[in-house]
Amino acid sequence: MEGRSRTVEQIFDDFKSRRTGIIKALTVDVEDFYRQCDPEKENLCLYGLLNENWEVNLPVEEVPPEIPEPVLGINFARDGMQEKDWLALVAVHSDTWLLSLAFYFGARFGFDKADRKRLFNLINELPTVFEVVTGAAKKQVKEKSSVSNNSGSKSKSSSKARAPEAQSRQPKAALLPKDEEEELEEQDDDEQGEATCGACGDSNGADEFWICCDICEKWFHGKCVKITPARAEHIKQYKCPSCSSNKRAR
Secondary structure, rough: OOOOOOOOHHHHHHHHHHHHHHHHHHHHHHHHHHHHHHOOOOOOOOEEEOOOOOOEOOOOOOOOOOOOOOOOOOOOOOOOOHHHHHHHHHHHHHHHHHHHHHHHHHOOOOOOHHHHHHHHHHHHOOHHHHHHOOOOOOHHHOOOOOOOOOOOOOOOOOEEOOOOOOOOOOOOOOOOOOOHHHHHHHHHHHOOOOOOOOOOOOOOOOOEEEOOOOOOOOEEEEEEHOOHHHHHHOOOOOHHHEEEEEEEEO
């Protein structure tokens, strides 16, 4: 990037690539990530890489660093709290790092107010790493209405195809009290939120195979968790990587 101008879209692409790598570390590759964060080692950082992978490594020795660095010492807290809380802590610090990188490059390449706003708006359209790791992204209600289009291609491990958040509902009884009817309508609105992949955080992929974890009930792109439709047919109870590792930790 030295000596070259960068566009908002290029900085955003870098952001997405690093974000994808971090989400992989905290979801799909969580067992390997947990193992590498040995509290007996020195200060370690989680880096999201431009090739959509991740690494746990020591911070750079250069002071000040050429670009903003992730938070130090994520390994020291690993055994001092529940695994899900530790992963959430790493996730929220990773969000901070990703934003600082994006706006560092924005300043470095002379983005004006309009460019900075456009960059932030692009970033803000994606769920945060914290939201993906904690499952909060799944609960968010989005304005898109593509859930019904996903019903034929998203399958739970029982091999029954249905959309992650769209389930058949009976018409509401006309004689319900008004307050109960409003409450049901609110519940329906919540259920109609567009499903988000628990691994990559994207809601795209209407024509792709999806699978739902029977433990945490998060939905995943089959390709993100390395499950094919044929393999899913033989799985009686699917556990996502996070739920599998939580059972192992206990």
